[in-house]
Amino acid sequence: MPASAQETYREVMTVEPPEAATPFEAATFEFVFGQVWSRPGLTRRERRWVTLTCVAAADSPQPIADHVYAALHSGDMTLPEMLEFVLHFAVYCGWPKASHLEGEVRAQWARLHAERGEPAPPWPRIDDAELGPSDWQQRMELGAKEFAEVNLISAPPANTPYQHAGILNFVFGHVWQRPGLTRRDRRLITIPAVALDDSPMPLRSHVTSAVESGDITPAELDEIVLQFSAYYGFAKGQALQDAADQARVKAPV
Amino acid sequence: MPASAQETYREVMTVEPPEAATPFEAATFEFVFGQVWSRPGLTRRERRWVTLTCVAAADSPQPIADHVYAALHSGDMTLPEMLEFVLHFAVYCGWPKASHLEGEVRAQWARLHAERGEPAPPWPRIDDAELGPSDWQQRMELGAKEFAEVNLISAPPANTPYQHAGILNFVFGHVWQRPGLTRRDRRLITIPAVALDDSPMPLRSHVTSAVESGDITPAELDEIVLQFSAYYGFAKGQALQDAADQARVKAPV
Amino acid sequence: MPASAQETYREVMTVEPPEAATPFEAATFEFVFGQVWSRPGLTRRERRWVTLTCVAAADSPQPIADHVYAALHSGDMTLPEMLEFVLHFAVYCGWPKASHLEGEVRAQWARLHAERGEPAPPWPRIDDAELGPSDWQQRMELGAKEFAEVNLISAPPANTPYQHAGILNFVFGHVWQRPGLTRRDRRLITIPAVALDDSPMPLRSHVTSAVESGDITPAELDEIVLQFSAYYGFAKGQALQDAADQARVKAPV
Numbered sequence: 001m002p003a004s005a006q007e008t009y010r011e012v013m014t015v016e017p018p019e020a021a022t023p024f025e026a027a028t029f030e031f032v033f034g035q036v037w038s039r040p041g042l043t044r045r046e047r048r049w050v051t052l053t054c055v056a057a058a059d060s061p062q063p064i065a066d067h068v069y070a071a072l073h074s075g076d077m078t079l080p081e082m083l084e085f086v087l088h089f090a091v092y093c094g095w096p097k098a099s100h101l102e103g104e105v106r107a108q109w110a111r112l113h114a115e116r117g118e119p120a121p122p123w124p125r126i127d128d129a130e131l132g133p134s135d136w137q138q139r140m141e142l143g144a145k146e147f148a149e150v151n152l153i154s155a156p157p158a159n160t161p162y163q164h165a166g167i168l169n170f171v172f173g174h175v176w177q178r179p180g181l182t183r184r185d186r187r188l189i190t191i192p193a194v195a196l197d198d199s200p201m202p203l204r205s206h207v208t209s210a211v212e213s214g215d216i217t218p219a220e221l222d223e224i225v226l227q228f229s230a231y232y233g234f235a236k237g238q239a240l241q242d243a244a245d246q247a248r249v250k251a252p253v
Numbered sequence: 254m255p256a257s258a259q260e261t262y263r264e265v266m267t268v269e270p271p272e273a274a275t276p277f278e279a280a281t282f283e284f285v286f287g288q289v290w291s292r293p294g295l296t297r298r299e300r301r302w303v304t305l306t307c308v309a310a311a312d313s314p315q316p317i318a319d320h321v322y323a324a325l326h327s328g329d330m331t332l333p334e335m336l337e338f339v340l341h342f343a344v345y346c347g348w349p350k351a352s353h354l355e356g357e358v359r360a361q362w363a364r365l366h367a368e369r370g371e372p373a374p375p376w377p378r379i380d381d382a383e384l385g386p387s388d389w390q391q392r393m394e395l396g397a398k399e400f401a402e403v404n405l406i407s408a409p410p411a412n413t414p415y416q417h418a419g420i421l422n423f424v425f426g427h428v429w430q431r432p433g434l435t436r437r438d439r440r441l442i443t444i445p446a447v448a449l450d451d452s453p454m455p456l457r458s459h460v461t462s463a464v465e466s467g468d469i470t471p472a473e474l475d476e477i478v479l480q481f482s483a484y485y486g487f488a489k490g491q492a493l494q495d496a497a498d499q500a501r502v503k504a505p506v
Numbered sequence: 507m508p509a510s511a512q513e514t515y516r517e518v519m520t521v522e523p524p525e526a527a528t529p530f531e532a533a534t535f536e537f538v539f540g541q542v543w544s545r546p547g548l549t550r551r552e553r554r555w556v557t558l559t560c561v562a563a564a565d566s567p568q569p570i571a572d573h574v575y576a577a578l579h580s581g582d583m584t585l586p587e588m589l590e591f592v593l594h595f596a597v598y599c600g601w602p603k604a605s606h607l608e609g610e611v612r613a614q615w616a617r618l619h620a621e622r623g624e625p626a627p628p629w630p631r632i633d634d635a636e637l638g639p640s641d642w643q644q645r646m647e648l649g650a651k652e653f654a655e656v657n658l659i660s661a662p663p664a665n666t667p668y669q670h671a672g673i674l675n676f677v678f679g680h681v682w683q684r685p686g687l688t689r690r691d692r693r694l695i696t697i698p699a700v701a702l703d704d705s706p707m708p709l710r711s712h713v714t715s716a717v718e719s720g721d722i723t724p725a726e727l728d729e730i731v732l733q734f735s736a737y738y739g740f741a742k743g744q745a746l747q748d749a750a751d752q753a754r755v756k757a758p759v
Contacts, residue, residue: 021629021632023684024592024604025608026637027596028596035671060606062606086414087414087418090415090419091348092347092349095345096345096455098419100455125412126414131422134389161339162355166340166351167348169384197349197350198312198704198705202348202349202353225667226668229668231601233596233597233703234673235598235699236704241668244666275731280542280732281744288533289533313704313744314745316745451565451566485738487569487737488737491534497528
């Protein structure tokens with residue numbers, strides 16, 4: 001393994017690299033760490049959002065454990081940020097996968113402090129006030145406003161349970177407005193989520209609005225595509241690249 | 254194609270069966286329609302919930318369109334029930350896939366009325382009161398109660414955004430309590446959803462509680478496994494069967 | 507269980523068939539083994555590539571373990587071939603699922619030798635030279651050439667990280683050129699991978715080029731569709747059949 005790939009592995013995974021005994025492991029070091037994680041264009045923390053979304057969706061227990069540990073151990077993510085990520089992930093990839101992910105956040109948080117021989121600090125307290133305004137009309141109005149700011153199109157009519165109780169009241173009426181992650185963070189999580197979910201409209205709309213809003217530059221989007229392809233495969237990566245190419249054409253340079 | 258498989262195909266898909274020109278198509282008629290849909294043990298409408306969840310998750314555009322059309326055309330599901338299904342599906346399989354699904358519900362509803370040469374009836378109205386109580390404390394209490402009734406275990410502490418804003422306030426504090434579908438309907442949707450999501454704990458807990466609550470009998474659960482396997486494959490089907498076998502051992506006979 | 511299905515089960519899984527106690531298990535024997543694995547048109551080893559890809563993507567732990575064991579135990583695949591498969595699979599279905607798969611290859615290889623009461627032979631050595639030419643210009647040129655040979659269209663411009671570092675330098679600049687599997691083997695792995703990934707362009711292009719290149723006949727492709735449908739479900743199977751039907755129309759007969 002090249003020394004630089006080893007070094008990147010240590011920085012990202014926060015543990016010593018194992019010996020490469022198989023073609024898969026050799027390619028993991030040279031390609032995934034030596035050629036993808038080491039690139040400029042996104043910070044390590046930003047690449048982690050893309051990667052964490054992919055591994056959490058892929059249901060593979062060990063990579064989920066390893067990347068959650070590394071995110072917390074490196075200090076790139078705080079515990080409240082990781083817990084906020086679980087909620088955002090639940091919306092885009094479904095509650096069951098998020099349930100497993102949250103279990104790993106708890107387990108790796110405990111492991112981290114056990115390794116340091118320290119008691120884990122007190123768990124962050126949560127207050128009902130964090131649920132946001134409870135006046136339904138106000139909430140729907142704020143949801144429509146947030147929808148428009150994130151998607152750069154008007155909110156849909158609230159004439160189905162999915163749009164009414166779901167999209168406007170909960171997803172944009174609450175989750176996207178929560179202060180625990182920035183909108184840019186949420187875009188770095190949402191883009192890989194819609195890419196792995198394959199639904200053509202959400203894929204196109206989230207990729208386009210990320211660029212048009214100025215939250216993500218076209219060059220950063222290209223880096224997201226590569227990071228995503230390594231962790232979720234080049235087949236879905238191509239559909240994401242196509243959406244990125246279309247967004248670039250539309251975006252003001 | 255055997256005549257009985259043809260007849261089942263007509264009843265389920267509500268259109269004439271095409272000619273079988275490939276091994277896939279021959280197996281679709283003989284196995285999926287001739288041997289699975291034709292079984293007793295679940296009603297056609299119940300098999301539709303399992304099937305609709307599978308095809309919506311599998312991202313395959315034509316089967317989604319065909320099964321949504323057939324569900325509405327047969328009269329097995331009303332439009333409000335299909336729209337309620339979209340919201341429940343969104344929770345378990347993520348918002349992006351639900352967005353595509355809801356687009357198809359609208360499209361097939363329009364197609365159905367166009368074919369009949371009738372105008373579509375007025376779209377169902379939705380009122381903010383359907384969002385349930387807006388007092389956060391009351392909502393959390395009702396969420397904890399619903400969680401316990403559905404899962405047959407105590408609600409988790411609300412000490413993460415996922416559990417607090419997500420599971421207790423929204424998923425059990427609202428969605429499962431909505432009157433548009435029965436709890437049995439929601440179980441027929443949730444079981445295939447957790448099976449295709451692969452998360453071990455939600456899979457085990459939803460399968461076990463479905464049986465222990467008496468909402469689904471062990472024999473019905475076995476039928477769900479087979480219906481699921483046809484539409485989401487025998488690989489994931491085996492994990493669902495394993496969970497079903499464990500639930501059967503625990504359940505009072 | 508019909509005697510012939512039992513016999514096929516023994517040949518494929520390399521263990522005694524269990525009793526069928528549920529509709530799922532009865533259908534597994536009668537349909538999956540009795541009607542799918544027993545068909546002519548693809549060899550058992552070829553059906554294994556389709557099946558291994560499906561079970562590895564489906565995240566179902568027991569089927570992954572069972573099919574990896576059976577592939578090695580039967581002698582249909584060597585250990586180096588299985589390890590080469592893991593790398594190819596990683597490219598199309600992402601690193602996390604491949605990581606779990608490789609863990610099972612190691613575990614089943616150990617189990618196999620433990621059952622025989624033999625020490626496992628020395629692990630195959632890997633040399634950095636297997637990573638191919640490190641002159642980037644040469645690598646990009648070879649990548650463009652391989653891309654054209656596999657896809658039967660010109661390589662795309664290398665103007666994004668996905669195309670440059672990903673597709674041309676790594677996927678076609680290295681992986682497809684590795685000697686450990688034949689191009690036909692790689693097609694038998696890639697076709698189910700793009701079918702389960704749902705990305706419309708890769709699905710169409712890999713299915714079409716497999717047939718147009720003469721590497722896979724239209725009749726063999728139909729067998730792949732059925733084998734895939736059994737393990738990944740008839741919903742995604744239908745999209746693959748549609749792509750196969752289009753490829754057949756274009757292909758010289």
